[in-house]
Amino acid sequence: MTIGYLLRFRPSVAAAKSVLNGTIQPFSSHAAFAEHKALERIRNIGISAHIDSGKTTLTERILFYTGRIKEMHEVKGKDNVGATMDSMELERQRGITIQSAATYTIWKDHNINIIDTPGHVDFTVEVERALRVLDGAILVLCSVGGVQSQTLTVNRQMKRYNVPCLAFINKLDRMGANPYRVLGQMRSKLNHNAAFIQLPIGVENNCKGIVDLVKQRALYFEDNLGLTVREDEIPQDMRVESDERRHELIEHLSNVDDGIGELFLEEKTPSEKDIMAAIRRAALKRMFTPVLVGTALKNKGVQPLLDAVLNYLPHPGEVENIALIEKKGEEPQKVILNPARDGKDPFVGLAFKLEAGRFGQLTYLRCYQGVLKKGDNIYNVRSGKKVRLARLVRLHSNNMEDVNEVYAGDIFALFGVDCASGDTFVTNPKLELSMESIFVPDPVVSMAIQPTNSKDRDNFSKAIARFTKEDPTFRFAYDTDVKETLVSGMGELHLEIYAQRMEREYNCPVTLGKPKVAFRETLIAPCEFDYLHKKQSGGQGQYARVTGVLEPLPPHQNTDIEFVDETIGTNVPKQFIPGIDKGFRKMAEKGLLSGHRLSGIRFRLIDGAHHIVDSSELAFMLAAQGAIKSVFENGSWQILEPIMMVEVTAPNEFQGAVIGQLSKRHGIIMGTEGAEGWFTIHAEVPLNDMFGYAGELRSSTQGKGEFSMEYSRYSPCKPDVQERLMQEYQVSQGIVVVDKKQQKKKN
16 A cells, blocks of 8 residues: 655645636645645545546646646556556556555645555455544446445545545446446445435537536536536426435435534525535535536546535544543543644544555554654654654655654554554654554455475565565464465465565465365354363372353354453462463364364353462463363264355346356355346355355356455355264364264174
């Protein structure tokens, strides 16, 4: 990810006039601008969407119209240059975004930090950490595809971090474009209180411009590059529709905004200012989503979208950011950070992404409070380490620019800081403040990996160390049982990309094995345990007894494990409780059924016993492990497998073949949709059955079909799959299983 720290700029009068007139001005260097610290003139926004909705193309157009770049390039362009934000060679070759990239730009005297995020579910952590530090977002939707599987994921992420958003329905020029259907899906699938604030003047090849429903004017984008925006009367044949849609907009706003609600009840017509103020108030509370339309590829609708970012998305001062004061044995206290840019409050920043740059590790931070200057000392709250800042930089894609200071609301990067993603930094070591960290989903796919040439082991180790530090969803482990090195990630594409990066960036070709699914083991019914661990071998022995119940958690918690201490009295001294918890969690890392992690279980410690001399934390840890082993012998266990939400789109004539393939892979069809000769099937399919599906779908649909999938939940696997997994594990462990029926016959 490349994230730009933003200096405060005020463009010259000539530049401001040229922007307002719709003509382009070259983006000047920061020396040409007076420093500007007004909080109201900053926007930190992200661009998120499903795969191939046009996020990177839209970002490219924004940079061009704001004068940040001199010419536009396409994501899959014939000039082999590629989009500015796809700076990695692999991104340009594949035409996809792998790392979220950031930049800064200026529009109408406002500074805008923009992060372009990947659309593939495999790189979901890039979207996750971008949204964690942003104040607003643009949700891009394809006017043909509409709300797709990854759109739902992005929407959930925005909800998790309470990020207000605008919706931009892109690709109006595509065959089958239908923005009205997409708006319906936003209301039904995403549960957004959404309404158009713009209407398209024609779609597909007839896409001429847009109607601004707030100003009640038509906007046309002149010349090939769409540089000049011409305002005009609304076309005669669209006046009735625009009146109806404006009334619908006011109606949706009146449901969530009191000011417009009163005017609506009094049957008064709200003014342009009233509507704009109401949209802003409702959008900031996430109670209303304004919907804009356009086509980034054909250069229509981008400038009004930039205006909407300034008008309807929050500046850093309008977002409440909370830090926690954590003290041992006490509930964390919440502290609201002050976003004022006067520098009176001490600096607080969050490190949200690490990246190996050309000059060592680059750490991206968001400043939430105070001012940070070059040469200052900062402290890592988690580790207590002190770092002196030699350089502060901001970035435009993969280009760097040194700066002297950063303020609240800015996003910037540091060199030479040893930390983890999610660490909080402060300038005052007495401030024990920590920001809420970033949600990191668990990996779902593992593959065996090894360098093709044994002499490349050093480079392989360096690559693994770097990638696991940069990406918390990319995990690395050595399995002692099967004597294999395993990498885990969010999907086949995720691991494939890292394998290619090892070859390109570290000259270390690697061989990937067959994908392995992250199965889990869980209990079906509660099972009691009473386990005594007793060992005497001269001197101090080991004595610990634990009694309690191991029980399954509710289905919605089947990926968690819990430890509950329900002991009363002194049978189990309190200082030994952490040892029992540690023993339980250690056993949970590898089950005895198939060697996979335990999940969806609660360890309830009810009672026990100790010895005044022989008891220790180690003894109780071993007792907890023994208790779990006894439950494996006496309890009823089952294996869970990850279920994926799969979305397949293909021409209508292949519908039967696609349904047949999904059924063969044990998929459950959840619903189908059809439009313009194409169908979309939503199905839930076990991840274990999805390997190799891409090739099969392409061959059966003449290359026209495409699919996307994302993790949905864990669910019990079929008995035959469970039996096979258990047998494979027993063979790998060298366990001989005696068939009781055969034994009886022999006897």
